[in-house]
Amino acid sequence: MSKIAEAVELMKESKYEEAANLFNEYIEENPNDPVGFINFGNLLLHIGEHESAINFFQKALSLENTTATAYYGIGNAYFEMEDFPKAQQNFLEAIKLGLEEADVYFMLGMSHQNQQQFKLALPYLLRAKEITPQDEEVVFQYGLALAQSELLSDAKKVFETVLELNESHSDALYNLGVISLFEEDVTSAVAYFDEALKYNPNHVLAANGKRVAEEAIN
Template sequence: MDNNERAIELMKEEKYEEAAGLFNDFIEENPKDPVGYINFGNLLLHINDKDRALRFFERAIELDEDAATAYYGLGSLYYEESDFAKAQQNLLKAIEIGLEEADAYYPLGMTFFHQEQYKLALPYLMRAAELSPEDTEYLFQYGLSLAQSEHIDEAKPVFQKVLKLDDTHSDARYNLGVIALYEENLSHALDQFNQALAIQPEHILAANAKKQIMEVWNNTEM
């Protein structure tokens, strides 16, 4: 196990100072190897030293313009900064080079989602969900983008799948309630909102939706 490998293990143990020392040693021993710069950049990004992380990722790309994980690191950095245009540019580059991982497709999709470009988000969130089918967050955001793009019939089974994986997912319950409202099934919608509130009593959207249904029923009875 070389210094790079030992440093990665130390990172997993949250021994960041020791890991940084070993990454530095690896870079001094292998100054033309982009891997050391990428891993050190990942460490710096993890401890929120973004300025230095940026320089390490850029140095890795200077050494190897096809270093996909360096572009991924830059994409992650810009995503955290909400600079979605630069995040898209770097994440797309990482994927084009060959980084076929859910962790790249998901933030790329979310850059579009955060800009309310839901249809553009769909293919990337769908791919993230395909690559990591047990990840409820990836699946949920894909379903939400479908719903926001008015693909209600396609969104419904996605939210149902989220609940199969995690029956305590209150937001999936809430969105199934919204779909039930769209289908004009008030009783089913109320049931979904009640279940969302049972899971998360402070779920404001579910509480408001439930209140509106009750008001409609009370006015009808009058």
């Protein structure tokens, strides 16, 4: 097993100091290989050292400026720091350089979502959903972006798909309840809110939605 692979395994076991030592050794032995810097950057990102992580990713780019995973790493660091415009720029660069993975499209979509740019998020979240159609969080966030873009009939179908993946997804149930209210189907709305509360009794929005719906009935 290579030092990089060994260090990655140590990271999975939360042995970060040992992993860091191996990454360090690899970098000392291979100072012109961006892979060592990218992996060390990922480690720093994982433990919340975002600015230090960016430095390592930028070092990787200084060695090889077309390294898509380094841009992806920088994007993740800025996302965690809630600098969504910079996150967005770096995720886009990673995609331009050929990174064709659900995660980068999802994170780019979420960067737009966090800036209230719901319609701009849609194509990226859709692409992430196409790549990983079984990932309930990806599918849910796509549905949420559709709902926030006021495309309610499309959102409804997507939230129903989320429930096919996980029938106890309380946020999907809550959103179906809200859509039912917009459709003036108050009975269905109450049923969705009840179902959301069954799986998550502390779902405040579902409790409020149920109260509003029941008041409409009475």
